[in-house]
Amino acid sequence: MNPKISSSYTLVFSAILIICHAHSSNKISSPGDFLRDLNGTRKGDNAKGLIELKKYLAYLGYINYDNYPANSIHVNDDFFDDVVESGVKEYQNFFKLRLTGFLDQETVNLMSKPRCGMPDNLYNFSPGHGKVHRSISARYRLVRAWPRDKRNLTFSYSLDVTAAAKVPMVAALLKWSEISPFRFIITHVYDDGDMKIGFKSRDHGDGHPFDGKGGILAHAFYPPDGRVHFDADEIWAAEVRPGTMDIYTVALHEAGHILGLGHSDDPNAVMYPHIDYGQARKPFGQDDINGIRALYPNN
Ligand SMILES: [Zn+2]
Ligand SMILES: [Zn+2]
Known part of the structure; x- marks a missing residue:
């Protein structure tokens, strides 16, 4: 091939790769699609679709690889590491499921259901006080109030x-x-x-x-x-x-x-x-x- 043509091909090809990469990094998949084959997976497993689970848990605030530099090699792969296990446990803890740390049936069933995209675990804010007063029965979380003159x-x-x-x-x-x-x-x-x-x-x-x-x-x-x-x-x-x-x-x-x-x-x-x-x-x-x-x- 003419080297000139070859280099322009390379350029176009690289540009496509860059576009695809930028696109895929900002794309999440519906859990109904990727969870189907992950039933029963646990720490140490390699299974297709775990990368999508990682994105889903990160999207909802359950995991953040920035806090685990030693695990950063697993951000973009299909390996079920400690970070995923802790995220699954956090999810199970929020929804009062059994704290198994793996994708048991109950967890997969709930995760497969449609939901709101806002994260679940947010710091609980108390208007007028520095401290949060939650009774045992309170299951709500308060995030931020409108100012007093805005009703x-x-x-x-x-x-x-x-x-x-x-x-x-x-x-x-x-x-x-x-x-x-x-x-x-x-x-x-x-x-x-x-x-x-x-x-x-x-x-x-x-x-x-x-x-x-x-x-x-x-x-x-x-x-x-x-x-x-x-x-x-x-x-x-x-x-x-x-x-x-x-x-x-x-x-x-x-x-x-x-x-x-x-x-x-x-x-x-x-x-x-x-x-x-x-x-x-x-x-x-x-x-x-x-x-x-x-x-x-x-x-
Ligand atoms: Zn919501
Ligand atoms: Zn939006």
Whole structure:
């Protein structure tokens, strides 16, 4: 081959490789896809798909290889090392499963379910005090409150939100008004919304890519950020229907993050992170009510 042509081929090929690499490093897969073959895997195992499990656990804040420099060689491989074991245990601990440290059936079943993309284990914040006062029965987590003079929140939609989707979204906000001091007011200027609601797909520029259908459903950033993103690759419905995801149910959960609540480990709470397709709508649990009262104690 002519050396000139060869070198331009090499250049193009390298560019493609770089693009592919950049793409793959910021891509996560739905656990329904990669967990299928990982049932029973444990520390010391090499199994295809473990790299996807690592990305999933890191995405949800369960593992961080930066804290384990000695294990850094395993960041991008399919080896079940100590870091994965500790992450699996943390996950089991949050959800009150048996602390086996391996991918037992119960853990795989729960992980395979769709869920919110916000991390579970967050530092618990207490308004007005340095210390957290959680009773034994409290299973909510408080992340950050809106300032005292901010009780009217405006919300806006990006252009991809249909009229049919807006109805259950507004209903979810009204529901929070019943148990919190907040009022929600629509604004038609997208950038003016305290809450900015939209449907996004895969990598959409905020550092928290979606994973296609299944797995991660939505995320919402804590005060004062206010962005709420629904994964556009899910099959959304404005009512509860088998095989679809109910917009109201997910919007109710995400609005809890907008008000400053983290995840609850109480399966009866709206703020519990996992949800099933076609799942019946949940009323607020006592844990949600206790959480919002603890976050805004004086109104
Ligand atoms: Zn959530
Ligand atoms: Zn997003």
